[in-house]
Amino acid sequence: MLRDGSVKAMPGLNHHTNARSAPVAIRTRDLNLWYGQFQALFDVNLNIKRGIITALIGPSGCGKTTLLRSVNRINERIDGVRTTGTIEVMDEDIYASGVELLQVRKQIGMVFQRPNPLPISIRDNVLFGYRIHTPKETLRHSDEDAIVEQALRQVLLWDEVKDSLHKKATGLSLEKQQKLCIARLLPVKPEVLLMDEPCSALDPKGTEAVEELIWELRGDYSILIVTHNMAQARRASDECIFMLLGKVIEHTATDKMFVTPDRPETADYIEGRYG
Amino acid sequence: MPANPARQTTEVLSNTDFDHRDLDWYIDRGVQILVFLGGISAIVFILGIFIFITKEGLGFILEDFSFREFLFSPTWRPTSELKETYGILALVAGTASVTGLAMLVAIPFSLGTAIFIAEFVDGKTREYLKVTVELLAAIPSVVWGFIGLSIMNPLIIDVFDVPVGLNVLNAGIILGLMAAPIMTSIAEDALKAVPDRYREAAEAMGATHWQVIYKVVLPAAKNGLLGAVLLGVGRGFGETMAVLMATGHSINIPTSVFDSVRALTATIAAELGETAVGSPHYQALFTIGVFLFVITFCINLTADLIVRGIRKE
Numbered sequence: 001m002l003r004d005g006s007v008k009a010m011p012g013l014n015h016h017t018n019a020r021s022a023p024v025a026i027r028t029r030d031l032n033l034w035y036g037q038f039q040a041l042f043d044v045n046l047n048i049k050r051g052i053i054t055a056l057i058g059p060s061g062c063g064k065t066t067l068l069r070s071v072n073r074i075n076e077r078i079d080g081v082r083t084t085g086t087i088e089v090m091d092e093d094i095y096a097s098g099v100e101l102l103q104v105r106k107q108i109g110m111v112f113q114r115p116n117p118l119p120i121s122i123r124d125n126v127l128f129g130y131r132i133h134t135p136k137e138t139l140r141h142s143d144e145d146a147i148v149e150q151a152l153r154q155v156l157l158w159d160e161v162k163d164s165l166h167k168k169a170t171g172l173s174l175e176k177q178q179k180l181c182i183a184r185l186l187p188v189k190p191e192v193l194l195m196d197e198p199c200s201a202l203d204p205k206g207t208e209a210v211e212e213l214i215w216e217l218r219g220d221y222s223i224l225i226v227t228h229n230m231a232q233a234r235r236a237s238d239e240c241i242f243m244l245l246g247k248v249i250e251h252t253a254t255d256k257m258f259v260t261p262d263r264p265e266t267a268d269y270i271e272g273r274y275g
Numbered sequence: 276m277p278a279n280p281a282r283q284t285t286e287v288l289s290n291t292d293f294d295h296r297d298l299d300w301y302i303d304r305g306v307q308i309l310v311f312l313g314g315i316s317a318i319v320f321i322l323g324i325f326i327f328i329t330k331e332g333l334g335f336i337l338e339d340f341s342f343r344e345f346l347f348s349p350t351w352r353p354t355s356e357l358k359e360t361y362g363i364l365a366l367v368a369g370t371a372s373v374t375g376l377a378m379l380v381a382i383p384f385s386l387g388t389a390i391f392i393a394e395f396v397d398g399k400t401r402e403y404l405k406v407t408v409e410l411l412a413a414i415p416s417v418v419w420g421f422i423g424l425s426i427m428n429p430l431i432i433d434v435f436d437v438p439v440g441l442n443v444l445n446a447g448i449i450l451g452l453m454a455a456p457i458m459t460s461i462a463e464d465a466l467k468a469v470p471d472r473y474r475e476a477a478e479a480m481g482a483t484h485w486q487v488i489y490k491v492v493l494p495a496a497k498n499g500l501l502g503a504v505l506l507g508v509g510r511g512f513g514e515t516m517a518v519l520m521a522t523g524h525s526i527n528i529p530t531s532v533f534d535s536v537r538a539l540t541a542t543i544a545a546e547l548g549e550t551a552v553g554s555p556h557y558q559a560l561f562t563i564g565v566f567l568f569v570i571t572f573c574i575n576l577t578a579d580l581i582v583r584g585i586r587k588e
């Protein structure tokens with residue numbers, strides 16, 4: 001496993017401006033978020049780098065899902081959500097007024113905690129995003145077979161489902177459903193993949209398979225993954241962000257965070273003192 | 276159920292009172308029996324009604340009945356001096372044409388309303404709309420019939436320049452408006468039953484609101500929507516009063532929507548009071564009843580099975 005251990009943590013700061021400044025995939029500036037009266041995120045400042053896997057860890061209710069869901073603006077489905085500050089994805093402010101929400105979501109794929117394939121065929125699931133985002137004139141049915149095969153091969157699912165592409169996706173095992181949910185993001189070539197505890201509904205074998213797959217995707221995509229599972233964060237990420245009560249406590253290389261964390265809260269959490 | 280009374284009397288003073296039955300026990304028993312009776316009463320009534328109408332129609336079915344005449348003759352002339360003819364073809368055509376037109380009216384109406392309520396509004400507005408739809412469903416059919424007679428009739432005469440406004444068009448529209456609320460209500464339930472995570476998944480992939488509806492929600496709800504339509508059809512077949520008032524009640528195989536027709540149900544309603552109990556005419560009307568019963572039963576059963584099918588998935 002290759003890890004980029006170049007990040008220097010700066011104690012006492014919420015955010016880290018890396019001196020060598022690798023290209024940034026997601027940059028948040030003073031991000032605050034409220035659910036009605038309840039503030040869930042406080043001044044979140046992050047620079048999440050391109051092409052690597054960044055894990056987001058923290059105790060239950062600390063705002064991991066909330067942060068992830070603001071990055072593709074899917075939070076806006078919920079009534080009473082208010083956001084201040086900015087989020088830039090690939091150097092573009094996604095909250096700017098001229099921004100086309102649908103294009104934002106095309107660039108940013110999301111994998112949910114509970115696998116949520118659509119109740120249509122496996123093939124149609126893989127092609128869903130592609131069909132939406134490809135203009136009618138250039139949409140060619142002859143391309144579709146190749147696209148389906150490529151996407152399913154990338155998630156290591158092709159051999160298992162190639163004979164049942166027309167079966168309903170909701171009949172698959174949870175592990176295969178989750179792989180399919182990753183596969184359907186790939187044909188539109190997103191830059192960023194957001195994953196909210198993608199393995200929490202899976203058994204250990206499924207978890208291992210999906211983790212392996214995520215690691216395979218590393219490099220082609222910038223991946224931000226929420227996890228409750230410390231071992232998973234440690235195994236399968238390059239950098240790690242620790243959050244507590246809506247604030248970012250520490251953002252540093254995974255190797256470092258798990259060995260010599262800068263902040264006492266991080267150490268406490270990693271050693272299991274928050275549960 | 277009976278305990279052992281002998282033991283109870285001999286062991287009155289026993290303090291291990293295991294077979295003691297207090298008031299709560301009897302109440303519990305009583306309620307169980309009541310609920311059981313309530314539960315099976317629906318089945319008992321349905322069976323009873325079916326047996327009753329079959330029995331009343333039986334004499335006709337066994338004696339004067341000609342299957343061919345009954346189903347394929349367009350002549351319904353039960354009181355003819357020369358020869359009584361009991362053909363329901365024209366009546367079936369009347370019912371079918373009115374119901375068919377009603378569905379053409381009701382399906383776009385109810386699906387549109389259901390999609391609007393389920394997918395476009397929320398909070399207070401949705402509650403108000405749902406209550407309104409349910410209120411519409413509660414309008415008695417005689418009121419709809421009245422509207423057909425006194426509003427639609429002159430309107431159709433005026434607009435289309437036809438001699439009578441009591442016809443397939445009138446009854447079809449009235450029946451369509453009548454069936455739409457209940458269809459809306461069921462279709463809306465079907466749309467609401469589509470889990471929100473499907474919508475969220477599609478939105479997260481960048482689908483527009485309309486794409487979410489027609490690529491995800493409608494396909495996922497299609498069985499429930501089909502069920503709603505079939506219930507509407509069942510309603511159309513069984514409806515009597517409004518149809519009696521709005522069709523013109525004349526026996527006809529319609530060739531255009533401006534023809535007056537007569538429905539199966541309306542025939543029973545209009546004629547049963549004037550027949551001698553047990554006469555062939557009386558029995559023939561009951562045979563129509565059996566026919567209607569079987570058809571609506573099949574339609575409702577299909578609708579129910581389809582709706583049940585989506586629940587299981």
Ligand SMILES: Nc1ncnc2c1ncn2[C@@H]1O[C@H](COP(=O)(O)OP(=O)(O)OP(=O)(O)O)[C@@H](O)[C@H]1O
Binds near residue numbers: 059
């Ligand atoms: N729709 C909502 N309305 C109101 N409050 C919410 C809503 N969603 C989340 N919250 C609150 O915001 C806070 C952060 O929630 P969030 O789901 O982001 O936490 P999390 O870190 O993902 O937790 P978990 O590890 O349990 O998934 C919690 O206190 C939660 O109660």
Ligand SMILES: [Mg+2]
Binds near residue numbers: 064065066
């Ligand atoms: Mg969460």
